[in-house]
Amino acid sequence: MELLGAALLLLCITCLLSFASWRRRSGKGKMPPGPTPLPILGNLLQVKPKDLSKTLEKLSEKYGPVFTVHMGSDPVVVLHGHSAVREALIERADEFAVRGHMPIGDRANNGLGIIFSNNTEWVQARKFAVSTLRNFGMGKRSMEERILEEAEHLLDEINKTKGEAFDPTYILSCAVSNIICSIVFGKRYDYKDKNFLSLMGSMDIIFEKMNSIWGQLYQMFPNIMYYLPGPHNNMFDQFDALKAFVYEEMKLHQASLDPSSPQDFLDCYLCKMQEEKDNPSSSFHMKNLITTTFDLFLGGTETTSTTIRYGLLLLIKYPKIQEKVQEEIDQVVGRSRRPCLADRPQMPYTDAVVHEIQRFIKLIPLSVPHSVDKDTCFREYVIPKGTTIFPVLSSVLHDEKEFPNPDEFCPEHFLNKNGTFRKSEFFIPFSAGKRICPGEGLARMEIFLLIAAILQNYTLKAVINPQELSITPTLSGIGNIPPAFQLCALPR
Structure with missing residues (x-):
């Protein structure tokens, strides 16, 4: 019984710390806004893996063209719409040229080649x-x-x-x-x-x-x-x-x-x-x-x-x-x-x-993920170094x-x-x-x-x-x- 109580207490503390961390990162001058993540699961309840681009389109209606979702415990900054995608990939191409975290590609290529290397x-x-x-x-x-x-x-x-x-x-x-x-x-x-x-x-x-x-x-x-x-x-x-x-x-x-x-x-x-x-x-x-x-x-x-x-x-x-x-x-x-x-x-x-x-x-609705190699100011937000970025190509097409x-x-x-x-x-x-x-x-x-x-x-x-x-x-x-x-x- 005491073990169960300790486990529940630990879970509650984890949830509170996760929520507090998310609150600190969100808002003007900090990480872009987004749905509140759960510990470990992130935004799995809001982000449907079966149709990611459609899910992200719906979230953009609520949070705007630049927002954050958590894929598991990792935050991902989503760029939705022509203006945001163009600003990042073309107008500020050097800053957003880093390849983002993509576990399948990272495991397959081990940082080599063209697609998943940096x-x-x-x-x-x-x-x-x-x-x-x-x-x-x-x-x-x-x-x-x-x-x-x-x-x-x-x-x-x-x-x-x-x-x-x-x-x-x-x-x-x-x-x-x-x-x-x-x-x-x-x-x-x-x-x-x-x-x-x-x-x-x-x-x-x-x-x-x-x-x-x-x-x-x-x-x-x-x-x-x-x-x-x-x-x-x-x-x-x-x-x-x-x-x-x-x-x-x-x-x-x-x-x-x-x-x-x-x-x-x-x-x-x-x-x-x-x-x-x-x-x-x-x-x-x-x-x-x-x-x-x-x-x-x-x-x-x-x-x-x-x-x-x-x-x-x-x-x-x-x-x-x-x-x-x-x-x-x-x-x-x-x-x-x-x-x-x-x-x-x-x-x-x-x-x-x-x-x-x-x-x-x-065909590739989210593009292959991008990232930034230093803390980067983007519009009124700050994207921390190493954060994965999804430029949603389907929102432009x-x-x-x-x-x-x-x-x-x-x-x-x-x-x-x-x-x-x-x-x-x-x-x-x-x-x-x-x-x-x-x-x-x-x-x-x-x-x-x-x-x-x-x-x-x-x-x-x-x-x-x-x-x-x-x-x-x-x-x-x-x-x-x-x-x-x-x-x-x-x-x-």
């Missing part, structure tokens, strides 16, 4: 990756050529369906992954290759588990979830499998490397390692090679293929929009050749549809002043009244500022060219009544995952 290693890895991708090839095939080449293989796979219903998930993943494989590894893989399909499966599992309730709970309570058995731990086996694949490719490249003629990203990185072998503080070492390449491989596959898959779902949901895209392709390109990037300025409606797909699905009826799929959001393409600074699906996705240029090319090639050759039909198709994400955490669906591709 400080000098991040600066060097990102700069090298961006410059190598931008100048890639050194006289060899351009990125556009690689995409168009893979588009032919994708169309061949679609043709094999002979108009029967199929799930496009795996062939889109294979196509997009092959494009990044040609850049990173210097080769592509057959769509039936068992090892390649196993990698596609690993990436699907990672993306699904990260966005599941298990993944979200891991983000909130890593010190507890690390030791608990459950499906969340399986994703780390998949991370290891992908890195093992990269390691095997690296060994092959080491054996055949010709420093005078690097063939792909791996060769370029190995050459850079050779250049800096006598520099003990160099960020170019074997572990960083594996992790950086892994980041490009995973990041260059899953997000782009999911965007295209979600786009096809929207196009069979709204067949009239699909028809208008096909009419424009026929008028500008015809059927004798594939659509190319040079056609894009003459294809404003297709370009608008591609932009609207990315805006509407808000679905801004109702910029995009009337933001929850409707409407290509006119990106068209002027005269039918020309309309640019918008609210279009930030790849984030913004110092941490903008390094593969943005490649991804935008892929989405436009692959969707245009598919619609040039096929009319996509829903298996069920289009009005009955759900376009609501089945999971919405770090990313939005579209519902499973099948379609029929009828030759035109």
